[in-house]
Amino acid sequence: TGSHIDTQPTGGKFDGCFGVLAGLEVMRVLDEHGIETEAPLEVVIWTNEEGSRFVPVMMGSGVHAGLIPLEKALAATDRDGDSVAASLARTGYAGDVPVGSHDFGAYFEAHIEQGPVLEQEEITIGAVTGSLGLHWFDVVVSGQEAHAGPTPMPYRRDALKTACALVSDILTLADAYQPNGRVTCGEFNVHPNSRNVIPGQVRFSVDLRHLEPAVLAEMHDQLKALCLKHHAANQSDKQRVDIELIEVQHIPPTPFAPELIEMVRSASQELELSYRDMETGAGHDAVQIAGINPVAMIFVPCEDGISHNESENAEPSDLEDGANVLLLAMLKRAGIVSTNTDDANATHNTAENAQ
Ligand SMILES: [Zn+2]
Incomplete structure (x- = not known):
């Protein structure tokens, strides 16, 4: 699971960051409750999703998925002529793992909707079925x-x-x-x-x-x-x-993985949250990854559907519900090997931790 933490010049603090923090929160909750999963879990922060400094957009996920050649991404420059390669070297983010060598079985991304539908319909969770x-x-x-x-x-x-x-x-x-x-x-x-x-x-x-x-x-x-x-x-x-x-x-449209979408729906159902199927009209890292691995996305409402704007806002309770759906959906896919506490309701504790 994961998302991105870069933003737009007038961007808000939820677009991208929510998916990364929700992923971290899932890891903390599993750790605190001693839950071991059958499949290993990881959190990813994709580089340069927004493309506001370096073009092309959705760069990290695009390179990983083989849609953007690594050399092209590294050679991209900003308005001052600074390149991605030089910036990665300077910040120490240039890793030594070969691109594409690290595979995974499924990818879940939580994100604010960036549109008005969930808020207008008073629905908490969007089970994203694909991108238009x-x-x-x-x-x-x-x-x-x-x-x-x-x-x-x-x-x-x-x-x-x-x-x-x-x-x-x-x-x-x-x-x-x-x-x-x-x-x-x-x-x-x-x-x-x-x-x-x-x-x-x-x-x-x-x-x-x-x-x-x-x-x-x-x-x-x-x-x-x-x-x-x-x-x-x-x-x-x-x-x-x-x-x-x-x-x-x-x-062309990019359909997401039916079995993962169903896990998002059933997780919402089990948490007694209102949900609906919806598509994404915006680009996301998950859309790039959909070409090589099964993906699903979890949308939560944002105020007035406004995003890419400093006034971007989301209700803490909606973000908490989204993180709980992410946790439950990931557990469904990864499978539980063992848990060393008898707290069967671990999923509901993300609320306290999120505070
Ligand atoms: Zn985003």
Whole structure:
């Protein structure tokens, strides 16, 4: 188990740190109660999850998972030209264990939700089933610039008029894919963007997200169909407008391990905590690790869903509940060999220790 302790320039104190401290607390509780597990347990602090000083983000977990070459990570520099390699050497954090040589059987990460769902629904635990895949596009709508005064409406090749109708349809597309579908048109460029010129070209972004690869592909098909429909509807000579769909980036969804997710659910149930399945829209170290080992995440609510902000906050009782779920889920996976106390309720004592 583990998470990260680096942050954003305006970051709060829970994003990442909660997962590391919850992991440490699990170890202390097991130690205090003399509980020995069948599988060995470890706490990890992944280097540079946020990427606020060195890019790429999720660097330590990415290197471990083989997604980022070690040389590339070590060569990354900050704004002052300082490299990751030099910084690790200076702080004494450059270890001598070969990357990827240290394997593990399962990885649990506790984290604040960084979104509003748990708080809004008054639910304590989010059993994270995976991370949303994303598919990014640019749509270019081309008509013809003309003077806003002398050009009567039937003679206009107005790119913005077509773009607005198309965007409206694209956003409605999300309705059929709830609760996990997300559709966003966040960036708009109107050319020439002048008050008295009919827009000749509009370029806008489309961000499609879903948890299931097949559904994300279906949303992509729908987007293509909408572009073709609006293109076909605007081919009369006097009002012709053309539409082009350009793919920008595609990151497939990452499902987490069903058997570990079930352990998070049943741990919540046994602790009599409210819980629900949910996906993560943000990147996490667990998402990188999911490529090589079974992973699961445990979300707890954060105030107003705010994160990457100094006002980030979470209730101590929620953090305690999250740590207890982490403890119980890890014990389910690791198995108990022996315990030298007869305190069968060790899991409920993290509360006192956390104070
Ligand atoms: Zn984080």
